[in-house]
Amino acid sequence: MSANRIVITGSGVISAIGAGKEETLQSLQQGVGGVAPVRYLQTDHTECMVGEVKMTNREMMARLGIPSDVPVVRTSLLGMLALREALQESGLSREDLAETAFINGTTVGGMDKSEQFYLDFLGETASSEVPVAYIKTHDCGASTDMIADYAGRFGMTTSISTACSSAANAIILGARMILAGECDKVVAGGAECLSKFHLNGFNTLMILDQQPCRPMDAGRAGLNLGEGAAYLVLESEASAQKRGAKVLGVLSGFGNACDAFHQTASSPEGEGAFLAMRQALSMAGLQPSDVDYINCHGTGTPNNDPSELRAMHRLFGNVLPPFSSTKGFTGHTTSASGSIEAVFCLLALQHQFLPVNLNFSSPIADEEHPESDNMPVTAGNQALRHPIRRVLCNAFGFGGNDSSILLEV
Amino acid sequence: MEGKKIFVQAANQISIQKPLCREWMENPIAYSEPFSRSIDPDFKPYVSPVEGRRMGKVLKRALAVSLQTLRDCGLDQPDAIITGTGLGSVESTEAFLLDMCQNGEQLLKPTHFMQSTHNTIGSLVAIQTRCHGYNATYSHKQISFESALYDAYLQLKAGETGNVLVGGHDGTTPDYFRLLELADYVGNGMNGTCGEAAMAALLSVGDRSYPNPPLCELAGVKLLNRPTIGQWKSALDSLSLPDDLVVFSGENGHPLNDSCYAAVLQAVLHGRPAVPYKRWFGECFTASALGFYAAAEYIRSGKAKNVLLLTIGRSGEAAVVLLKGLSVD
Numbered sequence: 001m002s003a004n005r006i007v008i009t010g011s012g013v014i015s016a017i018g019a020g021k022e023e024t025l026q027s028l029q030q031g032v033g034g035v036a037p038v039r040y041l042q043t044d045h046t047e048c049m050v051g052e053v054k055m056t057n058r059e060m061m062a063r064l065g066i067p068s069d070v071p072v073v074r075t076s077l078l079g080m081l082a083l084r085e086a087l088q089e090s091g092l093s094r095e096d097l098a099e100t101a102f103i104n105g106t107t108v109g110g111m112d113k114s115e116q117f118y119l120d121f122l123g124e125t126a127s128s129e130v131p132v133a134y135i136k137t138h139d140c141g142a143s144t145d146m147i148a149d150y151a152g153r154f155g156m157t158t159s160i161s162t163a164c165s166s167a168a169n170a171i172i173l174g175a176r177m178i179l180a181g182e183c184d185k186v187v188a189g190g191a192e193c194l195s196k197f198h199l200n201g202f203n204t205l206m207i208l209d210q211q212p213c214r215p216m217d218a219g220r221a222g223l224n225l226g227e228g229a230a231y232l233v234l235e236s237e238a239s240a241q242k243r244g245a246k247v248l249g250v251l252s253g254f255g256n257a258c259d260a261f262h263q264t265a266s267s268p269e270g271e272g273a274f275l276a277m278r279q280a281l282s283m284a285g286l287q288p289s290d291v292d293y294i295n296c297h298g299t300g301t302p303n304n305d306p307s308e309l310r311a312m313h314r315l316f317g318n319v320l321p322p323f324s325s326t327k328g329f330t331g332h333t334t335s336a337s338g339s340i341e342a343v344f345c346l347l348a349l350q351h352q353f354l355p356v357n358l359n360f361s362s363p364i365a366d367e368e369h370p371e372s373d374n375m376p377v378t379a380g381n382q383a384l385r386h387p388i389r390r391v392l393c394n395a396f397g398f399g400g401n402d403s404s405i406l407l408e409v
Numbered sequence: 410m411e412g413k414k415i416f417v418q419a420a421n422q423i424s425i426q427k428p429l430c431r432e433w434m435e436n437p438i439a440y441s442e443p444f445s446r447s448i449d450p451d452f453k454p455y456v457s458p459v460e461g462r463r464m465g466k467v468l469k470r471a472l473a474v475s476l477q478t479l480r481d482c483g484l485d486q487p488d489a490i491i492t493g494t495g496l497g498s499v500e501s502t503e504a505f506l507l508d509m510c511q512n513g514e515q516l517l518k519p520t521h522f523m524q525s526t527h528n529t530i531g532s533l534v535a536i537q538t539r540c541h542g543y544n545a546t547y548s549h550k551q552i553s554f555e556s557a558l559y560d561a562y563l564q565l566k567a568g569e570t571g572n573v574l575v576g577g578h579d580g581t582t583p584d585y586f587r588l589l590e591l592a593d594y595v596g597n598g599m600n601g602t603c604g605e606a607a608m609a610a611l612l613s614v615g616d617r618s619y620p621n622p623p624l625c626e627l628a629g630v631k632l633l634n635r636p637t638i639g640q641w642k643s644a645l646d647s648l649s650l651p652d653d654l655v656v657f658s659g660e661n662g663h664p665l666n667d668s669c670y671a672a673v674l675q676a677v678l679h680g681r682p683a684v685p686y687k688r689w690f691g692e693c694f695t696a697s698a699l700g701f702y703a704a705a706e707y708i709r710s711g712k713a714k715n716v717l718l719l720t721i722g723r724s725g726e727a728a729v730v731l732l733k734g735l736s737v738d
Binding site for chain 1: 490494495496497505506507509510511513514515517518519522523524525526527528529531532533535536538539540541542543544545546547548549550552553556559560563564566567584587588589591592632633634635640694724725726
């Protein structure tokens with residue numbers, strides 16, 4: 001695949017641990033998480049711990065230079081900030097966008113405004129003004145196009161919605177388009193804001209931890225929801241060379257498989273996760289022993305983490321590569337998590353460190369692999385200086401939509 | 410794009426026409442109401458009554474058209490499942506949303522939330538067919554289905570997979586219809602109806618022997634964003650359109666929608682006969698999936714040699730899909 005090797009020439013990120021890569025890197029290296037009690041989302045569940053981006057919509061609009069009366073949803077604001085950073089780094093101009101595709105993953109889309117105005121839409125409130133603009137911003141595609149249009153005129157745009165693996169699958173489609181020679185530049189990733197809708201949805205499933213989440217820990221009790229956005233600029237190596245673009249990393253493999261087990265739970269054997277990781281490795285032509293770090297999906301729910309560990313054991317045997325879940329930093333940023341964590345991996349590769357797994361105290365036992373210590377990367381084990389070349393980044397979703405990508409430097 | 414030839418091996422629909430059959434084509438039902446629900450088939454051959462009670466209509470229909478399409482192909486499971494939907498299981502989303510808005514955040518139930526994510530549809534088909542293969546869901550307004558088709562096309566062309574079950578699924582509820590009316594997407598004197606879509610098609614590269622010959626060939630898919638006339642021209646040029654071509658176009662009777670089509674038909678497809686297929690199926694986010702199905706049937710039955718499916722959304726999303734008759738070689 002060397003003819004169409006896919007390189008990454010730009011990236012942008014926003015999450016609870018920072019707006020932009022500089023703040024993000026600092027938080028990751030210092031082990032400072034962004035999960036805190038609800039402050040921005042309007043909800044009765046004020047007891048919830050969440051990974052909010054610490055800005056109001058108005059503050060983000062001011063940063064973006066968008067007039068305050070423009071109807072825009074929070075998912076799109078997060079996306080615009082991340083996209084702007086990614087494009088700036090890549091050096092792509094507005095003119096280049098006509099030849100560039102934009103693939104966005106989201107599920108919440110404009111739900112933050114729909115839930116605010118739903119009874120007005122239905123005429124069930126006394127409000128005389130129906131905020132029609134927010135009907136048009138409801139669906140996933142509308143969020144995507146608001147983000148895209150802020151940057152300019154992309155040659156094509158589309159949206160993927162596979163719940164919590166949406167952004168990873170957006171990156172996979174982008175990569176596939178470049179491999180097929182359909183285009184040589186794709187901006188791919190995802191954006192998702194917190195909404196009352198899915199906070200309550202996860203709450204009904206009883207998988208929210210009221211404390212800061214403890215992924216990969218024996219005492220884990222659920223996830224914290226988070227929000228954010230991130231994009232990678234994917235490019236054929238030939239195109240990057242032609243432009244003289246700086247290469248941040250290489251996307252050398254990807255895998256997508258379906259667990260086909262349950263709509264909201266993972267199989268005990270982690271079949272989908274196993275297949276996705278195996279495909280990514282095989283596509284990259286690598287052995288399990290070549291992997292230097294795994295950024296786990298690791299939500300912190302009782303169900304996900306042992307299933308993912310089992311999948312890792314099936315692929316890597318008893319001795320796992322260094323692994324961690326970064327959800328303790330950001331909360332679970334759902335549809336955006338695949339690209340946010342891909343940017344974390346890129347930062348780790350660029351700066352040669354291992355992101356730590358926050359809030360860890362004791363490992364999860366896997367009775368089929370009793371020899372394995374199942375210890376994630378934690379502070380104090382020289383995580384801050386660790387040579388790494390190849391990392392796997394996992395993103396799994398409801399419906400068993402499991403994906404994994406392999407990044408290299 | 411070089412690569413393998415892709416065939417539409419089978420396709421089925423549930424819509425406002427007679428479901429799961431071809432007979433509707435002889436004498437399509439005409440609708441004068443601004444909004445109509447699909448005609449549901451007997452679901453018993455596809456889903457047990459107990460399971461069915463827990464599923465919304467979008468899910469049940471998706472399962473029926475998917476399983477029927479696989480049965481037509483003599484398959485228990487496809488290699489991959491790729492789904493397009495503008496709204497996912499809209500009934501479940503609305504039920505959860507309304508409950509939350511009216512009754513607050515304390516006593517909500519999980520079932521509607523679990524079925525509300527867009528990928529519930531494709532995942533249900535995977536669970537039912539135990540398909541661990543590639544699975545993805547696209548949700549991009551009017552080109553949700555074409556996006557799914559595009560992904561399938563790339564994978565089949567590259568020889569990564571032997572067959573893909575692609576689907577386009579959307580329900581239209583009375584409440585959502587009202588919202589679309591408020592936004593002036595539909596209604597308001599529109600000379601056409603709103604419908605619902607459930608369509609599944611099996612695409613293959615002739616990876617095995619199938620009980621029936623394919624309906625047609627899928628010869629190209631292009632997705633576009635706010636294309637200029639120049640970009641339209643180069644997209645169509647890249648498809649190498651055959652001379653004998655019918656355009657299946659997405660006019661729905663709403664002036665703001667139809668004017669988008671008129672401009673493009675005039676500028677780049679002038680003189681090609683056009684069939685506005687939404688007069689049969691009505692409008693919804695994945696109405697073009699039904700257009701795709703009807704176009705494949707048109708070719709199979711000899712009503713057209715080749716069809717170009719043209720989709721243009723009002724906010725600039727656009728797609729073209731080229732279906733060709735089977736070459737006699």
